[in-house]
Amino acid sequence: DTGVSQDPRHKITKRGQNVTFRCDPISEHNRLYWYRQTLGQGPEFLTYFQNEAQLEKSRLLSDRFSAERPKGSFSTLEIQRTEQGDSAMYLCASSLSGTLSYNEQFFGPGTRLTVL
Amino acid sequence: AQTVTQSQPEMSVQEAETVTLSCTYDTSESDYYLFWYKQPPSRQMILVIRQEAYKQQNATENRFSVNFQKAAKSFSLKISDSQLGDAAMYFCAYRSASGYGNKLVFGAGTILRVKS
Numbered sequence: 001d002t003g004v005s006q007d008p009r010h011k012i013t014k015r016g017q018n019v020t021f022r023c024d025p026i027s028e029h030n031r032l033y034w035y036r037q038t039l040g041q042g043p044e045f046l047t048y049f050q051n052e053a054q055l056e057k058s059r060l061l062s063d064r065f066s067a068e069r070p071k072g073s074f075s076t077l078e079i080q081r082t083e084q085g086d087s088a089m090y091l092c093a094s095s096l097s098g099t100l101s102y103n104e105q106f107f108g109p110g111t112r113l114t115v116l
Numbered sequence: 117a118q119t120v121t122q123s124q125p126e127m128s129v130q131e132a133e134t135v136t137l138s139c140t141y142d143t144s145e146s147d148y149y150l151f152w153y154k155q156p157p158s159r160q161m162i163l164v165i166r167q168e169a170y171k172q173q174n175a176t177e178n179r180f181s182v183n184f185q186k187a188a189k190s191f192s193l194k195i196s197d198s199q200l201g202d203a204a205m206y207f208c209a210y211r212s213a214s215g216y217g218n219k220l221v222f223g224a225g226t227i228l229r230v231k232s
Binding site: 042 | 120122153159160161162163166207209218219220222223224225
């Protein structure tokens with residue numbers, strides 16, 4: 001399977017703990033996006049990388065959130081001092097930039113975070 | 117900022133019948149893309165159909181077609197000959213064609229139920 005993969009698929013943690021999620025994009029894709037989806041809502045943009053550079057961050061991304069994409073391949077999203085409001089599905093997507101492409105974003109299966 | 121509104125939280129359709137899902141959006145831009153994504157239960161989101169704003173012709177993909185009304189900022193999805201496998205959450209999404217990265221802005225979604 002050469003699609004976008006995310007690990008873990010599910011994470012249950014206690015309030016105040018730190019969690020880290022990983023996303024592996026489609027191998028030739030240079031753009032990587034993180035979105036957050038709460039129950040019954042559409043995904044909301046969190047942040048975006050082109051290669052290893054983080055080019056845009058949403059105001060939703062508080063100081064407790066940090067994302068990295070070392071070497072422009074996989075990405076990690078860390079949430080420090082988790083709060084119950086952080087409970088959501090965290091989606092990763094990747095795309096390939098190019099003037100001939102409308103840059104379709106391919107989504108991973110998501111990581112469902114539950115904060116107790 | 118751009119917004120996307122899906123006013124139908126839930127829709128039902130009989131197998132083999134046709135159903136239309138509504139979407140309106142707000143933007144001051146003239147060049148953009150519109151998408152419909154399908155998210156089956158516990159499965160990852162996949163692209164159903166896309167429309168470039170500069171194209172007047174409505175996009176069609178097999179049983180899926182759109183009615184794009186740029187002046188009215190309306191973008192509905194028509195599913196013909198509905199199948200049980202069409203049951204899912206459907207999201208309408210907007211993406212600017214200018215700048216970099218170009219995050220997706222999603223509506224709240226419409227749950228489609230297909231009755232046999």
